[in-house]
Amino acid sequence: MLTFVVRRVLQALLVMLVVALIAFTLFRFVGDPINQMVGLDTSIAERAQLREMLGLNDPVVVQFVRFVWHALQLDFGISYQFKQPVVALIGERFPATIELAFVSALLALLVGIPMGVYTALHRGSWLSTVFLTVSLVGISLPVFLTGILLIFLFAVTLGLLPSFGRGEVVRIGFWTTGLLTASGLRAIILPAVTLGLFQLTLIMRLVRSEMLEVLRTDYIKFARARGLSERAVNFGHALKNTLVPVITIVGLQLGSVIAFAIITETVFQWPGMGLLFLIAVQNADIPVMATYLLLVAAIFVAINLIVDLLYAVIDPRIRVEARAA
Amino acid sequence: MTDVNPELPRVLLTRRPGRLAAFLDHDLVYSLLHSRVTLVAAAVTLTIVVAAAFAPWIAPYDPFDLRQLNLLDSHLPPAWAAEGDRRFLLGTDDQGRDVLSAILYGAQISLSVGLLSVVLAAVVGIFLGLIAGYAGGALDSIIMRAADVQLTFPAILIALLIDGTIRALSGEGRNEETAFWVLVLSIGLSSWVQYARTVRGSTLVEKNKDYVLAARLIGLDQTSILFRHVLPNVIGPVLVIATINLGLAIILEATLSFLGVGLPPTEPSLGTLISIGNKFLFAGEWWIAIFPGVTLAGLVLAVNLLGDWMRDALNPKLR
Amino acid sequence: MKKALLSVRDLRVEFSTRRGTLVAVDGVSFDIMPGEVLGVVGESGAGKSLTGSAIIGLIEPPGRIGAGEIRLTGERIDHLPPERMRRIRGRRIGMVFQDPLTSLNPLYRIGDQLVETIVTHTNKSRAAARTHALALLTEVGIPAPEARIDNYPHQFSGGMRQRVVLALALAANPELIIADEPTTALDVSVQAQIIALLKRLCRDHGTAVMLITHDMGVIAETADRVAVMYAGRIVEIGAVRDVVRSPLHPYTIGLMGSIPKPDVDTPRLTQIPGMMPRLTAIPTGCAFHPRCPRAFAPCAIERPDQKTHGRAEVACWLFQPTRAAAEARG
Numbered sequence: 001m002l003t004f005v006v007r008r009v010l011q012a013l014l015v016m017l018v019v020a021l022i023a024f025t026l027f028r029f030v031g032d033p034i035n036q037m038v039g040l041d042t043s044i045a046e047r048a049q050l051r052e053m054l055g056l057n058d059p060v061v062v063q064f065v066r067f068v069w070h071a072l073q074l075d076f077g078i079s080y081q082f083k084q085p086v087v088a089l090i091g092e093r094f095p096a097t098i099e100l101a102f103v104s105a106l107l108a109l110l111v112g113i114p115m116g117v118y119t120a121l122h123r124g125s126w127l128s129t130v131f132l133t134v135s136l137v138g139i140s141l142p143v144f145l146t147g148i149l150l151i152f153l154f155a156v157t158l159g160l161l162p163s164f165g166r167g168e169v170v171r172i173g174f175w176t177t178g179l180l181t182a183s184g185l186r187a188i189i190l191p192a193v194t195l196g197l198f199q200l201t202l203i204m205r206l207v208r209s210e211m212l213e214v215l216r217t218d219y220i221k222f223a224r225a226r227g228l229s230e231r232a233v234n235f236g237h238a239l240k241n242t243l244v245p246v247i248t249i250v251g252l253q254l255g256s257v258i259a260f261a262i263i264t265e266t267v268f269q270w271p272g273m274g275l276l277f278l279i280a281v282q283n284a285d286i287p288v289m290a291t292y293l294l295l296v297a298a299i300f301v302a303i304n305l306i307v308d309l310l311y312a313v314i315d316p317r318i319r320v321e322a323r324a325a
Numbered sequence: 326m327t328d329v330n331p332e333l334p335r336v337l338l339t340r341r342p343g344r345l346a347a348f349l350d351h352d353l354v355y356s357l358l359h360s361r362v363t364l365v366a367a368a369v370t371l372t373i374v375v376a377a378a379f380a381p382w383i384a385p386y387d388p389f390d391l392r393q394l395n396l397l398d399s400h401l402p403p404a405w406a407a408e409g410d411r412r413f414l415l416g417t418d419d420q421g422r423d424v425l426s427a428i429l430y431g432a433q434i435s436l437s438v439g440l441l442s443v444v445l446a447a448v449v450g451i452f453l454g455l456i457a458g459y460a461g462g463a464l465d466s467i468i469m470r471a472a473d474v475q476l477t478f479p480a481i482l483i484a485l486l487i488d489g490t491i492r493a494l495s496g497e498g499r500n501e502e503t504a505f506w507v508l509v510l511s512i513g514l515s516s517w518v519q520y521a522r523t524v525r526g527s528t529l530v531e532k533n534k535d536y537v538l539a540a541r542l543i544g545l546d547q548t549s550i551l552f553r554h555v556l557p558n559v560i561g562p563v564l565v566i567a568t569i570n571l572g573l574a575i576i577l578e579a580t581l582s583f584l585g586v587g588l589p590p591t592e593p594s595l596g597t598l599i600s601i602g603n604k605f606l607f608a609g610e611w612w613i614a615i616f617p618g619v620t621l622a623g624l625v626l627a628v629n630l631l632g633d634w635m636r637d638a639l640n641p642k643l644r
Numbered sequence: 645m646k647k648a649l650l651s652v653r654d655l656r657v658e659f660s661t662r663r664g665t666l667v668a669v670d671g672v673s674f675d676i677m678p679g680e681v682l683g684v685v686g687e688s689g690a691g692k693s694l695t696g697s698a699i700i701g702l703i704e705p706p707g708r709i710g711a712g713e714i715r716l717t718g719e720r721i722d723h724l725p726p727e728r729m730r731r732i733r734g735r736r737i738g739m740v741f742q743d744p745l746t747s748l749n750p751l752y753r754i755g756d757q758l759v760e761t762i763v764t765h766t767n768k769s770r771a772a773a774r775t776h777a778l779a780l781l782t783e784v785g786i787p788a789p790e791a792r793i794d795n796y797p798h799q800f801s802g803g804m805r806q807r808v809v810l811a812l813a814l815a816a817n818p819e820l821i822i823a824d825e826p827t828t829a830l831d832v833s834v835q836a837q838i839i840a841l842l843k844r845l846c847r848d849h850g851t852a853v854m855l856i857t858h859d860m861g862v863i864a865e866t867a868d869r870v871a872v873m874y875a876g877r878i879v880e881i882g883a884v885r886d887v888v889r890s891p892l893h894p895y896t897i898g899l900m901g902s903i904p905k906p907d908v909d910t911p912r913l914t915q916i917p918g919m920m921p922r923l924t925a926i927p928t929g930c931a932f933h934p935r936c937p938r939a940f941a942p943c944a945i946e947r948p949d950q951k952t953h954g955r956a957e958v959a960c961w962l963f964q965p966t967r968a969a970a971e972a973r974g
Contacts, residue, residue, distance in 0.1 A: 015473070015474055015477065018470075018474050019474070026490065136626065136629060136630065136633075137626065139572075139629060140572065140576075140622055140625040140629050141625075142576040142579050142580050142583075142621070142625075143580065144580055144583045144584075144596075145579075145599065145618050145621065145622060148599065148603055148606065149618070151606070152606055156606060156607055156609075217746060218741055218747050219746060219748055219749040219750075222741060222748070222809070222812075223749070224730075224733065225700060225733055225734065225738065225739040225741075225813075226733065226734040226738070226761045226764070226812060226813070227730055227731065227732070227733035227735055227764060227765060227816070228734070228760065228761065229730065229764065230726075230730070232760065232764070236760075237749050237752075240751055241749065241750075241751055244751065255478075255479070256478075256479035259478070259479040259481055259482045260479065262481070262482075262485070262584075263481075263580055263583075263584065266583075266584055277485070278485075278584055278585075278586075280489070281485050281486075281488065281489035281492070281586055282585060282586060284492050284493040286493055289486070289489055293482075293486065296478070296482065297477065297478070300477045300478065301477065304477065314751075315751065316750070316751065316796045316798070317750055317798050
């Protein structure tokens with residue numbers, strides 16, 4: 001089991017290294033860092049001096065190592081636009097994105113899984129058709145369109161919910177949360193639903209197709225042949241077998257939720273990392289872009305790792321393989 | 326006197342309907358014609374595609390011809406509303422552009438980007454997949470590792486990265502004309518992985534089959550084996566992926582344009598139009614954003630339905 | 645005369661497809677006596693498994709029982725409401741499938757699966773059920789059951805898994821077990837053990853068995869009577885000894901001739917020319933007539949019913965007067 005864990009961790013580190021290489025390439029070779037940092041009137045001699053000072057003339061490998069070393073100390077340089085340390089910029093907006101991602105994922109799971117189970121068990125019913133139609137619409141609507149429509153309906157026409165911002169936030173240590181205030185809670189509803197809708201769709205379809213597959217297996221047939229009740233068969237056996245692969249895929253989806261938050265944050269002017277990244281892309285602010293990439297990669301890789309290990313814990317077949325490995 | 330074969334007319338009569346009946350009876354066509362939902366979806370898609378393709382001829386105005394624009398015509402609501410003008414069926418935007426024409430041209434651009442990027446992704450993916458599967462060894466490992474790393478990230482992130490990088494590389498004076506191709510490139514390159522994986526899998530399976538071994542024994546070179554034997558077997562799954570990807574590509578392009586890193590207002594896609602209209606939603610001028618929005622949603626929905634149908638029809642397990 | 649445990653009359657299983665209704669089991673009739681082993685033999689696609697599934701009520705749509713009666717100790721069970729049928733399954737009729745690996749839920753320990761089945765059908769507490777489960781495992785020949793009861797299915801070998809499956813099927817002590825190709829997925833060496841186990845268990849519990857297989861050797865070893873199926877119909881049914889030594893129906897003759905016998909010197913094995921027809925193209929009259937070496941005029945026109953001939957039942961015009969002949973006799 002230990003070898004299995006170690007192997008997976010090493011794989012994760014390898015991926016991180018590759019991503020770091022890409023980030024470094026972006027930093028160093030895309031555009032000229034010097035030109036980005038200084039004004040137009042800086043002389044060529046001064047630029048050369050700056051270049052030497054920043055170690056930009058050293059061999060590439062040395063620069064890469066230095067880059068990784070700084071990264072490990074959370075030093076990612078200065079943003080071209082804002083002239084502030086990147087890590088401070090991102091750090092300040094990190095909680096907003098994470099809260100949004102978390103709430104939307106929770107929403108999607110709590111609604112999506114039951115919907116998926118229902119449509120698998122009651123295949124011809126009208127409610128299933130309704131759910132499936134909703135899911136089709138959910139997959140076809142781009143996130144930004146959902147956001148706009150929701151704003152138009154609830155904020156502009158009905159005036160019930162705010163259309164931008166995070167509301168009041170409470171600071172706890174280095175974290176800021178909007179979940180403890182009324183205005184914060186009201187502010188997170190529309191963005192969370194927007195971000196959650198497409199996830200809900202995916203989860204529902206996934207649960208449905210997995211469950212339909214499981215219901216066709218021999219062991220379900222045998223369970224019925226043994227006279228087990230429908231409830232025991234559907235919820236005791238089928239559901240458990242369905243949720244195991246679903247959990248892993250959902251876990252992997254969490255990563256992309258953070259990426260899709262970019263869109264949601266833009267539509268709702270939500271002060272998170274995604275919005276920051278977008279502005280960086282629009283202005284070719286390489287340090288912010290590259291750091292965001294690294295951070296998101298780290299989150300993805302960590303989630304993948306956790307999901308893999310979780311799978312090993314839940315599915316006994318993999319546990320044995322892992323032990324044998 | 327020549328003898329006309331009395332059997333002949335009967336033969337002719339019985340052959341042709343046979344062919345047509347067989348075509349209509351084929352599983353794919355049958356399931357299409359008998360599913361009302363799919364028929365509607367196909368009709369919608371066809372309408373939008375044809376309208377988009379012929380946009381320059383059927384649009385009432387050219388919304389990008391600056392000479393035709395009149396600021397006095399701006400902010401007009403749809404024709405059926407109180408202050409509407411019959412000349413502009415769906416209203417006008419802040420520049421006086423006819424929304425209907427803008428949608429037609431916009432749909433053309435959205436579809437073009439979508440289709441081209443899918444083609445690009447498919448070509449790159451099939452190519453790399455064939456190589457990885459057939460060559461095996463180190464080449465296979467490298468390609469698959471790259472695929473794994475890229476797969477960890479959602480397409481939008483990769484597309485944004487590629488776009489931002491190109492932006493940085495080309496400096497300040499970025500040409501708006503290249504926006505179209507930059508988009509095709511970034512969207513296309515962000516989605517090659519699924520094709521590569523599927524094709525690689527099929528190639529691995531086919532590689533070991535007897536007919537490939539036989540072809541090699543005869544002396545056929547690798548490339549022709551790949552193209553003539555392995556490729557046809559792979560087309561089915563690729564088509565399925567392509568249909569899913571087309572909807573995603575259209576959404577991705579719209580999203581990027583909406584975010585301001587896609588097509589500019591001078592050459593707007595549906596996404597750009599929506600982002601322009603977004604600014605006027607609060608002022609109550611909903612038509613500038615909603616009509617393009619509905620068109621976009623309708624197009625993607627129709628494409629997805631067709632994709633669903635094709636997947637079900639091609640899936641041997643569901644027959 | 646003992647009363648039949650299971651009585652099937654004119655059973656018809658059909659599928660509605662867009663090409664029309666396909667009949668997979670067409671008018672099948674047979675009885676199973678308490679404690680007897682009835683073998684059902686035939687090629688793949690002959691309708692054997694569907695007959696078994698129909699009896700236990702597990703036919704999936706678009707399939708359905710189109711006609712006929714199935715009686716269990718006299719009561720009809722073919723169109724019972726689902727809840728009543730569920731109570732019969734496991735408790736009075738059990739079923740065992742071909743592949744033991746896919747028959748067991750991989751995420752549950754076998755002990756839990758056993759206890760669940762026992763608790764569903766009896767009033768036992770979980771503790772008592774566990775003791776019962778251990779006893780069952782011993783009975784099916786799992787060594788060191790206390791150690792293995794908390795194992796997962798994939799931790800057992802194929803033969804052991806099938807023993808567990810048998811234990812599960814017998815957990816509530818049913819009167820009839822339908823065994824659908826129970827040894828096909830196992831190694832040859834293990835097959836004999838499982839068959840012997842099945843025989844012993846059923847003898848000890850007095851359980852009747854409907855043994856579905858395409859392996860005539862297994863039938864010869866285990867069954868009391870055998871039914872030969874072809875294209876969804878029964879062509880011959882009788883005591884195993886009779887059918888094997890003196891088969892009546894031309895198909896059965898061909899079948900017996902195609903089995904290599906180690907003690908008899910046969911220069912050539914019989915081969916029945918052609919293939920069993922697909923469901924969409926079943927011949928008129930007797931389904932076997934295109935391949936039958938003894939076919940004659942009525943075979944292509946009218947379908948023969950199962951009629952008693954001596955100690956067996958045969959569906960063949962060679963053994964019963966055709967309507968034409970009967971009319972000619974006046």
